[in-house]
Amino acid sequence: MQRQAETIGKRWDxxxxxxxxxxxxxFAGEVAEKWSGLLKEHAPCEKGSVLDIGTGPGFFAVLMGQMGWKVTGIDCSGKMVETASENAKKAGVSAEFYQMDNHQLDFPDESFDYIICRNVTWILYDPLRALEEWKRVLKPGGRVLYFDANWHMTGDEAYREAIKRDEEEYRRLYGEPENTYTGDADTDEEFDKVLYFKEVLRPEWDEIHLPELGYEKIQVIPRVNEQVYSEEKKLLYRSIPMFLVRADKPEE
Known part of the structure; x- marks a missing residue:
């Protein structure tokens, strides 16, 4: 398990x-306001303790801190943790950040009211274990809210062709899409091998397995692209719907 976490962390470094x-x-545009609205709308309470899993550069962590929540962020990448800490300080937000495997959390049972993440669940190597662990650290009645898409999913020919068409139109209007990866091919290949969801369609998977794990009051919105993306990204990701999944830990 440690090896898989290290492989993922190295890639995201x-x-x-x-x-x-x-x-x-x-942060500089209207997108931050859109995300803040969604995080607030789906929160289980007005304020409390929140865990931002796969915090990356700390975007959600900063937004939640600005709303008055007690914020903890984790990421498997040490460089992401450093970056998140710097961004929180710049924003004047008090938050704690740790390098940690998303599947094995170093927190006591019932530590958080709210767990949030964006574009993280697709990189899980054992999602059932991870989601069970997330439920463990939620307080009774606590909520998990995550946003994701079928990133890196192979899909069928029609799916791949649709993505290709979107990318070509994007290039024509806006230039080359952003590529954030600066590492070597071997690291990226090793990362690709540990991806559980590479051939698994979501959010159908989530709708099946979250109840089995003991979550309740499950809500799935299959597409939120139009709510959270800039005009450019609405085009680039037109054929890759970002979905929302919300689920609660039962009250005692």
Whole structure:
């Protein structure tokens, strides 16, 4: 398990600078306000303790801190943790950040009211274990909210062709899409091998397995692209829907 976490962390170390550039643009524009609205709308309470899993450069962590929550962020990449800490300080937000495997959390049972993450669950190597662990650290009645898409999924020919068409139109209008990865091919190949969801369609998978893990009050929104993306990204990711999944840990 440690080896898989290290493989994923190493890959995302190479993305920290590029992802930070994206996040800085989000902070500066209207996208941050859109995300804050969604995080607030789906929160289980007005304020409390929140865990941002796969915090990356700390985008969600900063937004939640600005809303008055007690914030903890984790990431398997040490460089992402460093970047998130710097961004929180710049924003005047008090938050704690740790390098940690998303599947094995170093927190006591029932530590958090709210768990949030964006574009993280697709990189899980054992999602059932991870989601069980997340439920463990939630307080009774606590909530997990995550946003993701079928990133890196092979899909069928029609799916691949649709993505290709979107990318070509994007290039024609806006130039080359951002590529945040700056590492070597071997690291990226090793990362690709540990991806559980590479051939698994979601959020159908989540709708099946979250109840089995003991979550309740499950809500799935299959597409939120139009709510959270800039005009450019609405085009680039037109054929890759970002979905929302919300689920609660039962009250005692």
């Amino acid at each position: 190479y993305c920290a600078k590029g992802y930070d550039a994206i996040v800085q643009n989000e």
